[in-house]
Amino acid sequence: MDYVLHLAALISLYGILALSLDLMLGLGGMMNLATAAYIGFGSYTYALATTRFMAPPLVAAAISIIATSAIACALSILLTKCSRETFVLATISIQMIFYSAVYNLEATNGSNGISGIPPLAIGSITTMSPVSFTSLCAFCLCLMFGLRHKLASSPFSLGLRALRDDDVAAANLLIRSNRVQPAVTALAAGAGSMVGILIAASSGYIDPTSFVLSESLFVLSCVALGGFESGAGAVVGTLILVILPDCLSLLSVDSNAIFHVRQCLSGILLLSVLRFRPAGLLGSTRGLE
Amino acid sequence: MLSILVVGICKGALWALVAAGFAMIFGTTRVFHFAHGAIFVWGAYFFDALLIFKTPAAVAFLGSILLAAILGVGIDAGIYRPLQSRGAPPTTVLLGSLAIYTVLVNTAGLAFGDRTLVLRAGTDQMYSLGPILITRMQTVECVSSLALFVVLSIVFRYTNMGLDIRAVADNQALAEWRGINTSFVRLVVVAFGSGLAAFAGIIAGLDTGLDPTAGLPISLLAVSATIFAGSDRLAAPMMISGVMGATHSLITWFTSGTWADALFYTILFGALIWRAHKPRESTGEVS
Numbered sequence: 001m002d003y004v005l006h007l008a009a010l011i012s013l014y015g016i017l018a019l020s021l022d023l024m025l026g027l028g029g030m031m032n033l034a035t036a037a038y039i040g041f042g043s044y045t046y047a048l049a050t051t052r053f054m055a056p057p058l059v060a061a062a063i064s065i066i067a068t069s070a071i072a073c074a075l076s077i078l079l080t081k082c083s084r085e086t087f088v089l090a091t092i093s094i095q096m097i098f099y100s101a102v103y104n105l106e107a108t109n110g111s112n113g114i115s116g117i118p119p120l121a122i123g124s125i126t127t128m129s130p131v132s133f134t135s136l137c138a139f140c141l142c143l144m145f146g147l148r149h150k151l152a153s154s155p156f157s158l159g160l161r162a163l164r165d166d167d168v169a170a171a172n173l174l175i176r177s178n179r180v181q182p183a184v185t186a187l188a189a190g191a192g193s194m195v196g197i198l199i200a201a202s203s204g205y206i207d208p209t210s211f212v213l214s215e216s217l218f219v220l221s222c223v224a225l226g227g228f229e230s231g232a233g234a235v236v237g238t239l240i241l242v243i244l245p246d247c248l249s250l251l252s253v254d255s256n257a258i259f260h261v262r263q264c265l266s267g268i269l270l271l272s273v274l275r276f277r278p279a280g281l282l283g284s285t286r287g288l289e
Numbered sequence: 290m291l292s293i294l295v296v297g298i299c300k301g302a303l304w305a306l307v308a309a310g311f312a313m314i315f316g317t318t319r320v321f322h323f324a325h326g327a328i329f330v331w332g333a334y335f336f337d338a339l340l341i342f343k344t345p346a347a348v349a350f351l352g353s354i355l356l357a358a359i360l361g362v363g364i365d366a367g368i369y370r371p372l373q374s375r376g377a378p379p380t381t382v383l384l385g386s387l388a389i390y391t392v393l394v395n396t397a398g399l400a401f402g403d404r405t406l407v408l409r410a411g412t413d414q415m416y417s418l419g420p421i422l423i424t425r426m427q428t429v430e431c432v433s434s435l436a437l438f439v440v441l442s443i444v445f446r447y448t449n450m451g452l453d454i455r456a457v458a459d460n461q462a463l464a465e466w467r468g469i470n471t472s473f474v475r476l477v478v479v480a481f482g483s484g485l486a487a488f489a490g491i492i493a494g495l496d497t498g499l500d501p502t503a504g505l506p507i508s509l510l511a512v513s514a515t516i517f518a519g520s521d522r523l524a525a526p527m528m529i530s531g532v533m534g535a536t537h538s539l540i541t542w543f544t545s546g547t548w549a550d551a552l553f554y555t556i557l558f559g560a561l562i563w564r565a566h567k568p569r570e571s572t573g574e575v576s
Contacts, residue, residue, distance in 0.1 A: 031380060031383075078562050081565045085379070086561050093555075096505075096550060101551055213505070214395075220387070221391075256403065260399040261395075261399065264391070264392050264395045266391065268388075270388040271368060271385060271389065275368065278377060278381060
């Protein structure tokens with residue numbers, strides 16, 4: 001039972017990330033590979049605020065979400081003029097800078113990580129018990145799904161899509177890339193930091209190795225597998241990519257091997273989708289054109 | 290201090306080789322071949338695997354370069370070409386390339402483990418030239434990179450094959466119409482570029498050792514250098530990579546290694562932003 005709950009929580013968390021990346025990539029055409037940095041930044045801000053500055057967990061969570069969104073927004077203003085390839089490279093750089101910084105800073109305790117992070121509690125729902133943690137994650141997933149759905153059918157998303165399809169025409173319609181794109185980046189980063197907070201609050205311990213580029217690539221695979229511009233697609237892609245390798249983990253015990261197998265599998269699935277069904281399982285290819 | 294600079298230049302020369310291979314492949318195929326860094330790493334692992342089977346070192350060396358070339362051609366023929374012939378947008382091909390990178394790096398991790406692979410046993414012989422201390426491997430790095438660069442320039446400038454490669458890079462449709470076998474040129478370029486990466490990988494493995502993720506900074510740098518300098522002239526991306534390689538060594542020396550990566554990526558990020566904010570006309574942006 002605990003295993004099923006754990007799996008459900010994992011799917012919910014990655015689902016949130018996939019949905020937020022779909023907002024950026026599917027609607028906005030921005031291939032962001034700094035997802036893990038957002039999660040990490042959220043986790044670390046929460047952990048530092050609660051353990052160093054003794055902030056109440058809820059306040060720390062709010063600070064963490066706001067800080068992550070603000071920084072992502074600021075960085076994304078710098079990136080609005082980049083071509084798509086440059087955007088990919090720049091976000092990979094952000095990811096690597098973040099990893100290297102938390103790995104080396106004394107404040108983040110380097111590779112030892114931070115332990116003793118207090119759990120998050122809202123009334124009787126706490127991140128400590130598996131049942132309420134999983135339901136909290138599932139609730140956040142539903143929230144994110146609803147938000148994505150609402151946003152995808154709003155005038156805001158029309159601007160985002162216009163920028164994706166033709167930035168000159170969009171500029172002609174007075175859609176400003178330096179407003180629309182940072183806004184959606186801030187939203188995605190906020191969602192990422194929420195996931196980070198949930199992870200930190202439930203396990204009580206974080207270290208830099210959870211926030212590596214492979215995680216960002218994994219989320220990207222989830223979105224691409226499910227299909228761009230589709231909320232259901234992002235969730236289905238996550239479902240497949242989380243469950244499939246986890247079945248393998250029942251056979252073997254070496255967690256490191258499982259990590260590699262999971263990455264390999266997501267890569268191979270992604271390649272076969274690109275090759276044989278470029279729209280993904282449930283989506284459209286327009287995000288990439 | 291001078292020694293550090295020389296060591297840095299040696300490392301830079303090696304990175305420049307990888308960048309040259311990348312720029313060649315990009316020029317001909319128009320693919321951001323992100324997995325190039327993984328081929329760099331696999332070159333070293335192929336070498337290691339062949340040594341395990343008691344192959345003589347020279348044979349293993351050539352064999353692993355050949356295997357890497359086959360791997361590169363396989364990726365191109367199996368993934369990039371079908372994607373492009375279907376008319377997939379460049380970003381999709383880039384996504385494919387990232388996926389290949391993931392698969393290759395993680396298969397290396399599965400097969401050989403995540404620890405650093407050092408191909409050489411014991412410490413290396415040191416030479417001193419006045420105040421400069423240099424190991425045998427670093428000399429090999431420097432000399433072989435220079436030699437290969439000269440060979441590359443000659444091939445590009447004075448042979449028929451070089452002319453064909455440049456023609457295809459310049460205008461593929463026109464080259465095809467003129468009777469150049471473009472798919473053969475493409476095959477040669479990808480094989481040669483991958484071979485260069487593998488060569489660099491083996492040397493890096495012999496010198497400082499590498500782990501499966503070692504290809505990432507080199508890949509990133511090669512892609513960025515090509516975005517900066519274009520792929521018309523191999524010398525420009527090579528120079529950029531060389532300078533950055535040397536810078537990386539210098540930063541490593543001055544900050545005792547801990548901050549080298551962070552600074553390296555910050556420089557890269559800054560440079561990319563600066564490039565993106567320059568006026569469109571003069572950038573020669575590749576997209």
